[in-house]
Amino acid sequence: MNSYLKICVKEIVHTLLDGQWHELYYFHQKYRAPIKIILESVGELLETGLIIKSGRMIKLKEKHSNQDLKMLNFYFKTKKPNALVYSNKKIEHF
Template sequence: MSENINTATREIVTTLQDRCWHEIYEFHEVFNLSPEEIYEVITLMLHENLIEKIGYRIRLKTSLNNIDLSRLNKMKKTKRPVILETYQPKHLTKVKKHVR
């Protein structure tokens, strides 16, 4: 999974945790996810039998077991972006020796 798909997965799984029905277009409006990202995540979750879909609405299945919940938790975790591995922070302010 690419970094964008990991982020999309996290956002969708977090939203679906309330166990309510959600419109698929909501993920584009709220999180600015592309249609391709939304499609890939929903297809993956349907394949894993974690969600149910009726028309353009989805929600988590009501009969999830501990293994399913464990998979959802794993899907929510993202990796640290590679760019942060080489990031060198600079001092934002200078240390002041006294207060005025």
């Protein structure tokens, strides 16, 4: 999964955490993401079983298995940087 798609999936899941139904076009309006990327992201979430789709509306499942939580963790995990950079000067190495 490329990083742009992963970011889109993360933003969609973050929005769906409110437990409400959302129309797919809402994500295009809010994040200005291309429709193709939104549809690919929704397809990824449907494939993993994290969301429910009804027409053009999607919602996060109400109950999640350990596998679902593992996938949510994957989407929200960030990479640890090699070094912090401030004003083009390295502050600290990890």
